[in-house]
Amino acid sequence: MKTKLTLFGAIFFIMMSMGHAQETKIVKKKKNHSESIITGKVNISKYHSRDQLDAMTKGKLLDLYIERIEVIVNILPNIAFATKPGITMENLGIPETKENKKALEANKEASGEYFDSTVEFQTKILPYSDTNDLIAAILFYEATLKSLHTYNDFKED
Structure with a gap:
């Protein structure tokens, strides 16, 4: 049970960090885009x-x-x-x-x-x-x- 919880937590944090990275990319792109x-x-x-x-x-x-x-x-x-x-x-x-x-x-x-x-x-x-x-x-x-x-x-x- 602990393994499933740990795995779920790790996947959750990876997904969150990927989402934040995408958001940062979009913001940077908008700043440079005419x-x-x-x-x-x-x-x-x-x-x-x-x-x-x-x-x-x-x-x-x-x-x-x-x-x-x-x-x-x-x-x-x-x-x-x-x-x-x-x-x-x-x-x-x-x-x-x-x-x-x-x-x-x-x-x-x-x-x-x-x-x-x-x-x-x-x-x-x-x-x-x-x-x-x-x-x-x-x-x-x-x-x-x-x-x-x-x-x-x-x-x-």
């Missing part, structure tokens, strides 16, 4: 036709509307830098100084706060909107998101 300029939700699951939207309940339309706002808030303010996640200041040749990293972090926090307050407002007020206006807004947002695929067409080489 942060992406665009984070969060950056795409929608599906584009819709007017007929598809007409067939949906207002609750579903509200969810789609908010999802599209989230993607737009995460991408459009940073479009001059990137249109997809994974692009970092390092990729763009921007010096990764403390000041620049702080500015990026402040931008992400501000975007998050803006999105949160917008969603809070939308969930309270948007249910009073006209369904046709809501559908038009969703279609407009989707057209805007589709146009991101042509963004590079506007760049001069």
Whole structure:
């Protein structure tokens, strides 16, 4: 019985130390890893036709509307830098100084706060909107998101 207890204790401590080593590795990796300029939700699951939207309940339309706002808030303010996640200041040749990293972090926090307050407002007020206006807004947002695929067409080489 003592042997089983000792063996179990040894295995437990080995597992704990391995977990701590992995955690330390992850923390070190994060410190040295350049942060992406665009984070969060950056795409929608599906584009819709007017007929598809007409067939949906207002609750579903509200969810789609908010999802599209989230993607737009995460991408459009940073479009001059990137249109997809994974692009970092390092990729763009921007010096990764403390000041620049702080500015990026402040931008992400501000975007998050803006999105949160917008969603809070939308969930309270948007249910009073006209369904046709809501559908038009969703279609407009989707057209805007589709146009991101042509963004590079506007760049001069």
